[in-house]
Every structure is written in C-alpha cells, then in structure tokens.
Amino acid sequence: MQCGKEGHVYCHSCMGLLDSAPALPNIRIYTDYLSAKEIIWQYKYQSKRALARDIAEALNTRFKISADICTYIPTISSHIRQRGFDHAKLLAKEFSRQSKLPLSGLLKRKWQYTQVGAGRKTNVSGKNILIIEDVISSGATITAASELLMNNGAKSVETLVFAQSRL
Numbered sequence: 001m002q003c004g005k006e007g008h009v010y011c012h013s014c015m016g017l018l019d020s021a022p023a024l025p026n027i028r029i030y031t032d033y034l035s036a037k038e039i040i041w042q043y044k045y046q047s048k049r050a051l052a053r054d055i056a057e058a059l060n061t062r063f064k065i066s067a068d069i070c071t072y073i074p075t076i077s078s079h080i081r082q083r084g085f086d087h088a089k090l091l092a093k094e095f096s097r098q099s100k101l102p103l104s105g106l107l108k109r110k111w112q113y114t115q116v117g118a119g120r121k122t123n124v125s126g127k128n129i130l131i132i133e134d135v136i137s138s139g140a141t142i143t144a145a146s147e148l149l150m151n152n153g154a155k156s157v158e159t160l161v162f163a164q165s166r167l
Contacts, residue, residue, distance in 0.1 A: 027142060027159045028063050033135060036163040040135060044087050052087075055134065056094040059160045067130035067158065070096055071106040073141055092132040095160075101130065107145055125153035130160065137165040 033040070043051040072092035080086045089105070096103035106124060129149050136142055136159075146157040 026146065026157065027136065027139065027161060029136065029161045029164045030058055030062060031163050033163045033165040040163060043134070044083060047084060049085060049090060052090045052094040053098075055091055055162050056098050056132075059095060059132070059162060060098050063160055065099065065101070065130055065158070065160070066128060067101060068127040069104050069106070069124075070099070070101045070130040070132055071104055072132050073145055074105070074107055074109050076109065087134060088132075091134055091162075095132045106149065123153075124149055126155050127153075129154045129157045131157065133159060133161045135163050135165055136161045 030036075039051060039055070042048040043055065070092060072088045075086045075088045092103055095101070106129065131142060131145060133142065142159050142161075146159070149157045
C-alpha cells in the first residue's frame, strides 16, 4: 500500500484503500485499526512524523467540518519522552494548517496515566469545538473531554479520529 508518491508516505489514493469504520455519535472515524495498523505504528513508534501530513489530509478530504477551533487529547508525558515527539499535537497542528482552523490546547491531563482532567483557561463559550485524534478504543477519553468542553460552555464538540481500535 505504501506507494512512495512524491511528498507523501501514504498518498490520498492509498489512504482510500483502508476499510471504513462504523460511526459513533459526534465521532467520525476514518478507518478501523487493523486497516491502519502499519500507518499508526510507523507514525507513533518509528517516528515517521511526515505521516501526520498524510493522516491529516485523509481526515480533511473525507470529512467536511464546521467548527470554530480544533484541539487534541494531550499525550501522556512519558509517551512523549519515549517517542521524542507529541504525536497528538503534531497531528492536530497539521490538521489545523491544512484546514485553516485555529488550533488551541484546550485540554490538559489531570493524571498523567489516565483521563483528561481540567480544561485550560480558554473561553470555549458558544464555540463549536473539533477534537482531532489518531486512535480511539472505548471512547471514554473522548467522551470525558467532550463532556468537559460542553460543561465549560462549548456549543458543540465533534471528534475526528483516524482509526478505531476494537476492544
């Protein structure tokens, strides 16, 4: 599937070969994890940072979004140290650049090993928020983040996910 098209690790045509995943409420999923396993592995664990561009392009091409701002689920600091980069932030930055949607780190971790905690001091009142995520499993973290943003005044929260893992 890796064609090596100029400027891409995986081009738009190759990404189109991935199987679709079922949608969840307010969560749009590009593909299932088994289809994207190699892409995710290369991106997160082999430091192929250029894949952020390809994944963001795939999400931007498939899904049309109406949001005021995008954000991401913060990565656990030990994972950032292990990988040498924050994969969630990089993907969201690339998505933001391509979509011209402002990016803000609206969320932070309350505990480094579990769920999303308190929102940052950014005003989300009346705004449509988009969360960008690479992989989702149970959806618990996304649900907690969405509830937190809604409880802080967001008008709506939607999530774009590249791949869904099966539990």
